[in-house]
Amino acid sequence: MAGLSLECGDCKALLRTTEEAQEHAELTGHKNFHESTQAVLNLICTSCGKPCRTQTEQDLHTKRTGHADFADKTAETAKPIVLENKPVAGPSVSGEGGSAENAPEMVVPEVNKEALAELEAMGFPTARSTRALHFTGSSNVETAVNWIVEHENDPDIDEMPLVPSDANTSIQSLLTPEEAKAKAQELVQRAKRKKEEEEKRMEKERERERIRIGKELQEARRIEEQQERQRIIAFRKAEKEEENRARLKIRQKLEEDKAERRRKLGLPPEEPKPVVAAPPPQEEKKPFVPLRPASKAEQMRECLRGLKQAHKEDEAKVKKAFQTMLTYIGNVARSPNEDKFRKIRLTNATFQERVGSLRGGIEFLQLCGFERDQDEFLTLPREKVDMVLLNTAGSELNSAINNPFFGVL
Structure with a gap:
């Protein structure tokens, strides 16, 4: 069966092409490579689309993001290795052909200097910062930081990336330094305005809630005061009726004492005055209002x-x-x-x-x-x-x- 990958005999890493093997050899110094019938894994995360080449990468991605569903597309991307009769790694021995002389020179890619300096000021190593800016293809610091966080467990994270010298192109920022600074200030101002608008909206909501609660308390207080006035009126009316009954009893007692004194003096009893029967008091009919138990405010x-x-x-x-x-x-x-x-x-x-x-x-x-x-x-x-x-x-x-x-x- 034809080889589907190149396996590093030193670290057991699987590589898809001879170019990847060449880059791996220059970065690590490993020289022992051989063909393998095992294809390099191509596990695609169904949630974010990130490809994972090894089970370790898959586990790390799942641990960082929580994504657990992956589509195995290894068979779709697996291709036989073409060695093209040139050494995969290591220095060429003279007399064994000119492939080493024809191999392109590998150099560190050029990245945005300002973004690199800003990343280094944040405490990131130069190699990590350079890799992040190179592989993201951007001078955006936030994007580079996100890439470093996602790839912090990569085995070659602290190795300087290399590209062929003829393919090395300086990554130019889409914005000039002045435009980038103005853009950053604009984003900061926009964030401040958004925060101020949110605070104003929350303050209006709180004010509306305070007004609503105040109105409810005022209405409850008005109802309690009205009920208190009604109870005072009823209490005074009951006191007045009790006073009238007391006066009637006193009057009756005086009449009885007067009759007793006339009897002791031997005087004939006083002819009773014709008493005109007073009509029985008619209670004023009022609509029945059920009594309610005293509220907490009344009890207090x-x-x-x-x-x-x-x-x-x-x-x-x-x-x-x-x-x-x-x-x-x-x-x-x-x-x-x-x-x-x-x-x-x-x-x-x-x-x-x-x-x-x-x-x-x-x-x-x-x-x-x-x-x-x-x-x-x-x-x-x-x-x-x-x-x-x-x-x-x-x-x-x-x-x-x-x-x-x-x-x-």
Whole structure:
């Protein structure tokens, strides 16, 4: 069977042509080559189209990119080796023909000097930088860096590339240095503008979200105030009815006492005045409104009122308790992921002095979501942090601190 490749006897590398063998010999100094019936692998990555000549290259490519599907096109590219009666590698012995004299001189290819200097300034060796610029055929530094990263495990990565002297052409940049610098500045400015536009867009989104939340809180506060007014009106009406019933009882008691005194004095009982029966009071029919349970905001307000009324003799202590609870709530609202803000030790002397010893202080924190555990801690689990509830608690505390009439009525 005809040879399909040339195998290096020193490193076992398979080469497709005598030219590749010649280049391999000049780069490595290996001289022992022989024909092989094993074809050089041609494994094409179905994802990115990169060819891999060995199983090692395939494994490295899979490790770097995650691509695992390859198409084996070895049979399509395998061709018999044509030696053309010339030595593959090594110096020619005089008298064995003039093939060594006819072999082209191999030189280092010329690459873009500025790009090479920039790569060297980045810390890449000269050989790697030259290979990258030569094989990418470009003076683009980013493209060369990507090539170095992809081929960093190649066995000849640190060997200087060689090309025939007659085929060596200076790789000219498509742009002059001034144009390349202007292009780079343009790309930087474009990236900055894009970043600024993205930041402006995000700021607008955040502003819209703040406005939406503000409107929702304002509407919820309006509804709560309206319901509070309705409850006050109903409470005053009930107080008035209770007062009327008390007055009626007092009047009846006076009439009974008067009749008792006339009886003791031997006076005839006073003729009762004709009493005109008052029509039974007719209850005003109003549309039935189902009672709803008190909201969290109402419970918080009542808790704070009870605390102030229970300690009304020491307003400074009450105000300090309100400010301390506002600090606890504010810390959690600003940094909900901080565990230290969501955990309060009940036995802490400062906490006991300012909040724990006051009736209603711990109850208010529990209304905000804090839970009491067996280790004498008040803990607010992260998944139970309710920003709307914390904002409501903050509003109620601010009202209690700033409103001089809070808890008076």
